[in-house]
Amino acid sequence: MNELTRVLGIEHPIIQGPMGGGPSTPELVAAVSNAGGLGSLGAAYLTSQQILDSVKRIRALTDKPFNVNLFAGGYEPVPRSVDPSSMLSLLSEIHAALELPPPAAPSSVPDPFPEQLEAVLEAQPPIFSFTFGLPGAGAMKRLAARGTTIIGTATTAQEARLLADAGVTAVILQGEEAGAHRGTFAAPFEAAMVPTLRLIEETAQIVSVPLIASGGLMDGGDIAAAMKRGAVAVSLGTAFLTCPESGAPEVHKRAILNAGSDTTVVTRAFSGRPARGLRNTFIESLEGKEDTILPFPLQNVLTRPMRTAAGKRGNAGYISLWAGRGIARARAISAAGLVARLVDEADTAGY
Ligand SMILES: Cc1cc2nc3c(=O)[nH]c(=O)nc-3n(C[C@H](O)[C@H](O)[C@H](O)COP(=O)(O)O)c2cc1C
Structure with missing residues (x-):
């Protein structure tokens, strides 16, 4: 005490x-x-x-x-200067692969x-x-x-x-x-x-x-x-x-439990705000293209359909696998x- x-x-x-x-x-x-x-x-x-x-x-x-x-x-209010076209075209390809309708950028969040x-x-x-x-x-x-x-x-x-x-x-x-x-x-x-x-x-x-x-x-x-x-x-x-x-998807839990070492990175890819998670396909596809990522919360809203669909399919490449640097010592108890x-x-x- x-x-x-x-x-x-x-x-x-x-x-x-x-x-x-x-x-x-x-x-x-x-x-x-x-x-x-x-x-x-x-x-x-x-x-x-x-x-x-x-x-x-x-x-x-x-x-x-x-x-x-x-x-x-x-x-923050969605800045007028933001051009979502590059992000929308990248997400369009992923949406097609996940059998989702094309993505659309919201005007305000x-x-x-x-x-x-x-x-x-x-x-x-x-x-x-x-x-x-x-x-x-x-x-x-x-x-x-x-x-x-x-x-x-x-x-x-x-x-x-x-x-x-x-x-x-x-x-x-x-x-x-x-x-x-x-x-x-x-x-x-x-x-x-x-x-x-x-x-x-x-x-x-x-x-x-x-x-x-x-x-x-x-x-x-x-x-x-x-x-x-x-x-x-x-x-x-x-x-x-x-x-x-925990209500985390099984694919998220498994990715952490299978990690033998710290393979986490800090990324803005999923939400527009820096966050730590396991490096996966979506993060890799935006490496070197950070300037196409929209600010939080716009990017978060835009990637939600992709994350939800990928989670349902158990596809670890396109969900945010948030985790800290201690992952190698995670236990399933x-x-x-x-x-x-x-x-x-x-x-x-x-x-
Ligand atoms: C999947 C996930 C979601 C989180 N969501 C929140 C949140 O909504 N609010 C918050 O204050 N912290 C959130 N955190 C941070 C945790 O509360 C905690 O501070 C952090 O996980 C500590 O680091 P560790 O993961 O290395 O233990 C989240 C962490 C994880 C892993």
Whole structure:
């Protein structure tokens, strides 16, 4: 137990990181919370009704605390200057191979955050976390007024300071090893690729809120190392993605479990925003053609039909195989089994 586990109401300082787009099912969230960790629902791609339904399902499966996560930023209006023709012609060929109708570029992609926030306020999860930015002061006030514990995501020590100044209870530090999208919001992406352990040390020198380490942490030895550097809890995504309760497509789980070494890269290919995943055919087809990639969220919307169709067909070449740099140590065990194993290993490693 420490200061943060007491505030969060959890037994072990182990958080299952939110994984938007399907992996963090209510079943996974509840299994982790029931095992004494903190389960997190990645709700960024859910509608308001889906958020309410998911939270209801989590509450039916556990009476323990849990977290709901949204993207609080990153949705820029679609710039007029963007020419989608090269991307559309590349996607047309892939669509034809996948027997999909030709792709079409949307003229606008509205930011879902304001509506999703209303659903979160109504659902009243005990904990709310966010990434890609900072909710406005009004949103922070309304969440706090409901007694919600608020956690922000930073990729640099300076971002952590901005979050602390805005009143978060704790900060998730996302090191460069982390799977999926970079949470960077106040630095150039290239300047915010700090390894997890160094990020903890740098941030601990300038910020006094509790720090949660994430990125490349796969076993109890990694957890002990992060805690020794100054983190008071850890957040693991990839390690939980391969659990049976995770909703990631089987083809995604298999690609991680079969990876004998780190073959991940950071790419803008799938969404327009830098994210870490296993290198595959689609990423390779855009190497050297990065200037044809549209900005987030436009690229994300454009590649969705391709990703959905490829996922259904078990085609690993055209789905986003998000994963962190620790993939070679992924295991296919139950979420409760994984939490117990992590606790034992961290004990053995001297924490
Ligand atoms: C498939 C996938 C989806 C993710 N989606 C989100 C998300 O919606 N919101 C968020 O804050 N973090 C998201 N993350 C980041 C995780 O919560 C966690 O910080 C990260 O996975 C830690 O690095 P690791 O994968 O090396 O453990 C995602 C990670 C993965 C692997």
